[in-house]
Amino acid sequence: MPLANLFLDLNSQAAAGVCREANGTAPVAGSCDAYIECKNGVAEEKLCPDGLLYNEKSTGYPCSYPIDVECTQPQARLQAAQPTDECPHQFGYYRMGDASHCGQFMNCAAGRGFVFDCPEGLAWNPATYKCDWPDQVEDCDAEAFLGFRCPPLAPKSELLGEQEQDYTFHPSQENCQVYFICIEGRPRRISCGEDQAFNQELNQCDDIDNVPNCSNDIRAKGAEIKAARASAAAGRRKLN
Structure with a gap:
């Protein structure tokens, strides 16, 4: 059987609930947060908690934060959000405040929100799930956040050449x-x-x-x- 057809056959088997191996997990076609779990050759379709996605590369728990997952399923679907009074999803990391208040974030776990402060002078970066320099955070107004406005750079001069420092x-x-x-x-x-x-x-x-x-x-x-x-x-x- 050609290799491409073999992959198609394996994917269709996973989607139909047939195990590739006696124990392990496999993706569900068209979904980013559903997966097939096989135990002793018995397949069961499962769903990651709201806010997490199926991580085919994981060697442990098969669900991870979206930043750690590449879901390339065409027209992938996700379960409906399950928000609480504190969190937009059951699990996830979310920045608190607006562009001028970038230093706090919330960790949602099972629908409960736990608020944390970045070290002073750093802002929460939703692209990396880390505290970062505010000028590296796309939607953070670094000057408003830090309360300091940078003076304009001196114009470059052809006579003086390039500025020594940027x-x-x-x-x-x-x-x-x-x-x-x-x-x-x-x-x-x-x-x-x-x-x-x-x-x-x-x-x-x-x-x-x-x-x-x-x-x-x-x-x-x-x-x-x-x-x-x-x-x-x-x-x-x-x-x-």
């Missing part, structure tokens, strides 16, 4: 331990360590004692942290 550094006006990098006109928020601050001459984080524009409170906190680290290091040396 990114610029800018200190936060509110916190000496924070600065912004503008990349192609969109900002990223960077935080220094607790005993460091942004040095505008170096365009990087530096020892807080080398940055004169920090407040007394921030300096005092930095000094406490450095003293505590020095004490801990001295204690380890005594033990050794």
